[in-house]
Amino acid sequence: LAKTTQPISMDSYEGQEVNITCSHNNIATNDYITWYQQFPSQGPRFIIQGYKTKVTNEVASLFIPADRKSSTLSLPRVSLSDTAVYYCLVGEAGGFKTIFGAGTRLFVKA
Amino acid sequence: EAGVAQSPRYKIIEKRQSVAFWCNPISGHATLYWYQQILGQGPKLLIQFQNNGVVDDSQLPKDRFSAERLKGVDSTLKIQPAKLEDSAVYLCASSLALSYNEQFFGPGTRLTVL
Numbered sequence: 001l002a003k004t005t006q007p008i009s010m011d012s013y014e015g016q017e018v019n020i021t022c023s024h025n026n027i028a029t030n031d032y033i034t035w036y037q038q039f040p041s042q043g044p045r046f047i048i049q050g051y052k053t054k055v056t057n058e059v060a061s062l063f064i065p066a067d068r069k070s071s072t073l074s075l076p077r078v079s080l081s082d083t084a085v086y087y088c089l090v091g092e093a094g095g096f097k098t099i100f101g102a103g104t105r106l107f108v109k110a
Numbered sequence: 111e112a113g114v115a116q117s118p119r120y121k122i123i124e125k126r127q128s129v130a131f132w133c134n135p136i137s138g139h140a141t142l143y144w145y146q147q148i149l150g151q152g153p154k155l156l157i158q159f160q161n162n163g164v165v166d167d168s169q170l171p172k173d174r175f176s177a178e179r180l181k182g183v184d185s186t187l188k189i190q191p192a193k194l195e196d197s198a199v200y201l202c203a204s205s206l207a208l209s210y211n212e213q214f215f216g217p218g219t220r221l222t223v224l
Contacts, residue, residue, distance in 0.1 A: 043114075043201050043215025044153065087152055098143065098213070100152030 004088045009105040018075045020104050022088030025069050033064060033071045036087045038103070044087060048073070075106075083108045112136065114216035116202050122222045128190040131219045135183070135204030141165075143213060144177055144187050145201040153201055159185065189221075197223045 005023040012018045024033070032051050036044035048055055050062040050071070061074040075082060085103040115134040123129050135142050140161050145153035156175065157167040161182035170177070174193070179185040189196055199218040206212075 041217070043203065043218055044213075045215065046212040049212070098155050098158075100145075100154070102150075103152050 003099075004090055004101050006086075006088050006101060006104045008102065009107065011107050011109065012078055013109050014079055015077050018078050018082070018106060018108075020073045020075075020086055020088075020106070021070055022073070023070045024088070024090045027068050027090050028092065030092045031068075031090050032092070033062065033068075034089045034091070035060070035062065035073045036089065036100075038085045038087065044100075047086075078106075078108045080108050080110060082106065114202055114204055114214055116200075116216040116219055118219055119217065120220050120222075122224065123192055124224050125194055126191040128188065129192055129221060130186050130188045131200050131202075131221075133185045133187070133202030133216060135185070135202070136214055138206070139204035139214070140182070140207055141205045142179055142185050143203040143205075144185070145203065147199045147201055147218070149198070156187070192221075192223045194223050197221055 032049055034049040035047040037047050038044040048057055048060050048062045050064055052064050052068060055062040063072045073086060083106060085105050087100050087103040089098060089100060091098060114136055117132050121129055142159045144156045146156050147153040156170045157177045158165045159179040162179050175189055177185060177187045187200060199220050201215055201218045203213040203215040
């Protein structure tokens with residue numbers, strides 16, 4: 001299973017775009033990249049998943065370069081309510097294990 | 111649609127006591143997961159079920175933890191006897207199928223072992 005590395009924490013201001021990068025140097029051919037968001041006292045919530053290039057949904061965008069050794073979660077125009085921990089996961093579709101790292105604590109300031 | 115339900119939300123016990131947590135996944139979800147999340151860390155997978163069969167329990171401390179999913183719907187996680195280091199939030203999640211796609215998490219049970 002590919003190990004992921006993320007920054008421990010990030011600060012931002014309301015209205016800014018936030019980019020959180022995740023490194024996964026030993027990602028396997030069949031691995032997908034998934035991001036979850038977790039607020040205090042809640043379970044994680046799925047944000048986005050991708051395999052290559054770019055994926056966009058109503059919440060975020062996920063950029064994956066051609067070598068797939070890293071990925072960037074982009075949150076457009078963050079608000080105070082985006083303050084949370086963001087987890088990057090790498091794993092195979094149909095795989096049997098889910099490994100969460102320590103995540104990135106994003107703090108959005110007014 | 112109803113989310114993943116867990117109970118109780120909070121539990122305080124003394125070490126060496128027993129405790130059980132209950133999880134009701136989203137209707138129709140075949141895969142169920144139990145995670146342990148220690149304060150300041152990411153969730154750690156304890157056990158994964160596909161219907162009523164265990165897919166992965168490699169990180170479950172089997173000397174004290176047990177889990178079952180009879181009838182392939184509800185699940186219970188038990189700790190017997192509890193240790194101080196078991197203090198954590200226990201999260202239950204479910205997904206439609208055994209694939210690396212979206213998992214839906216419940217609110218968790220916060221366990222404090224004194």
